[in-house]
Amino acid sequence: MTAAVPDGPDADLSKADLVHRRLKEEIELGELAPGTPLSELSLVERTGASRTPVREALRRLAAEGLVDLVPRQGARVSRVSLQSVRDLFDFRGLLEPAAIRQATEAAGADPELRRAFSSMRGEFVRIQRRAPSQARSRAFYELADRFDWAVIGATRNEHLRRTIAELRPHTARLRNLSHVDPQRVDVSVAEHLVICDAVLGGDADEAARRTAEHLAQSVATIFRNLASGPGAGLDLN
């Protein structure tokens, strides 16, 4: 339940911002399943805001590809197809190696950034040593998220930075809609470690190559899992 106090920590955020953020989170977490209709009036009831900010939030989500908007018909949570997963990861495979390259160069010139990557490397090692468990998986994904954001933050090119940031909710949603393979965590931790080493070693090419490999492995795992047990709320077409 969101606090209804007039002066929360988000006092300077507009209602449109709040509605946008809330819906984005719910879509990311899979609480709003793909295909769910989102009529403006129902959102007015659910959020307490009026139609104007709700409308703006929906348009923004549509621009990010999280919502499909049909003129004079309404909005639905966007669907996830096998093709869209392929497209997403192919595109990330194009962008993220370039981003990690920029991040590697930035780390070479910025001791603080290097410290941050070094610190995350230590955390990956600690996670690697833990026994498999739900908590460990959660800790890993939380850390992997921080790692990704660090890379995004170190990406100089604004277009590249914004585009990658915009893809993140799609990836996160996919993870939350499909089953997580505990086996995958071990491999993924190892992949992140190798990338960390390349970044800290200043080897941009190596970092880029390993990032591309990591993405290829990720999408392969996802497709394997989808083939065995169909994830909840995914259209398989």
Add this chain to the structure above:
Amino acid sequence: MTAAVPDGPDADLSKADLVHRRLKEEIELGELAPGTPLSELSLVERTGASRTPVREALRRLAAEGLVDLVPRQGARVSRVSLQSVRDLFDFRGLLEPAAIRQATEAAGADPELRRAFSSMRGEFVRIQRRAPSQARSRAFYELADRFDWAVIGATRNEHLRRTIAELRPHTARLRNLSHVDPQRVDVSVAEHLVICDAVLGGDADEAARRTAEHLAQSVATIFRNLASGPGAGLDLN
């Protein structure tokens, strides 16, 4: 002057769409210079629409990076800095070679698409043979535009396609804000011809390489021109 008839060819487009398109064109053409304030009320007067569609158009333009939106302060046409030009072309250099690769593969399987590229190749040759003139330059840019849209249309990956399409207004604006170098047209025509040949020959790698080269040449020319004569309405910082 836009027709004011109630049932034009755009009868099914919403006013928000119309305002958005109109402003986008004016920004692209440089009629609205970078930094121009765009208050909602002034746009209401200019466009005849009410604040709601105007607002939506502004938000959309902001999402596309053509307008800067400061909360509780207003909107301005986004500024163009040297860094933003570098970022734009670096990013295009990442995306467009990948797109032309997909287009080349698509052309290999689609005779009609191949015919389209072949036809445009012929037009490039005809332009090459003309004597330099304003009209020739205009014809070239119009054709180059069609060529780019053909590539975009042949790009399978939806993320890639949409992202490239979103960058086009930025490139167009740059061209319209800076002086066009007639010398450049000859070189650029030749570069397009080489790319056409690679596409028609089914050599995706070659097409990608030539596209990257073409972009590098383009940005180099732009910087040279900016260094000599500062283009109208550009912030040089």
Add this chain to the structure above:
DNA sequence: GTATGCGATACTGTATACATCAACGAGTAC
């Protein structure tokens, strides 16, 4: 039983009134 037409319903698209806030300038105290 099936298909077609009509009407009720609920939604989006638009306009506009109101609330709130930042920027600017006049006036005054010092």
Add this chain to the structure above:
DNA sequence: GTACTCGTTGATGTATACAGTATCGCATAC
């Protein structure tokens, strides 16, 4: 002369009323 306060102005943020339209169910004709 300078700095500060306060009121004015015009902008955005929000709420809501109204208009137009797609959709769905039901009745009716065949």
